[in-house]
Amino acid sequence: MTPAPMSDAHRHFLQALLALGVVEGSAAGALQRQCCELHRVYYAHDKLDDFINVANAQLQPLLMEVRKGLSEENGGTYYALVNLAETEFTKMASDYSESELELFKKTMDLIVSSGSGFASSTDILNLADQLKPKKMKKKEAEQVLRSLVQNKWLCEQEGEYTLHIRCILELEQYILCHYQGSVHKCHVCHCLCIQSQVCKDCGIAMHLPCLAKYFGAQAEPRCPHCKQLWPRWMLDTSTAGLRLPSHTPKESRRTPTSTRQR
């Protein structure tokens, strides 16, 4: 079957997505509506994924794709236009110098190896004078971090950094290859997991929002793979009063038994 042709509404939608980098689910729906109304194209409010599939069929030969992902913090849906032809960090090279990219890569190393998905600004800024080809002053490194947050590569909360969903969507392949063995895919949604809890018995990982959704429907929190009890989850919910199924990023991060090893 030949794919349905793209309309001007699709083109407009893709241009906006390209400019924005990443768009939250309801904003993507609003954008679809605007584009359809502007170009007088039939609009169905609950058919965003179908609308995107039409675009994706046309984008495939160009090695591009609109990808949908869930925020690791709150489980919200996000969309990003991903270039599958560009490898690793080529897509960032126009915005950042070699040393700045080096800082970003080292920050990713810290985040991925933390076991919790977070790196502190102190730890990141301590890397500034080891960067190649050019060292950075802490002030400069702070500015680079600010720009990485602004461009939605990193998220920051109270001095702790993690990967933005945009970064995960765009660099998923790189992260999976480069950190083979130390990163997991979520057992529930099958997407790459940076902030996760891991089963101590069988080693499967789940995102915090996926875990909340999964265990919210169970009488007893048991691992979906090995069926052993998931004690950390019980502790988290009983001590922190975590609300199911959704909780704010702060709650999920500040639980006393969180996976962060400090």
Ligand SMILES: [Zn+2]
């Ligand atoms: Zn998940």
Ligand SMILES: [Zn+2]
């Ligand atoms: Zn297990």
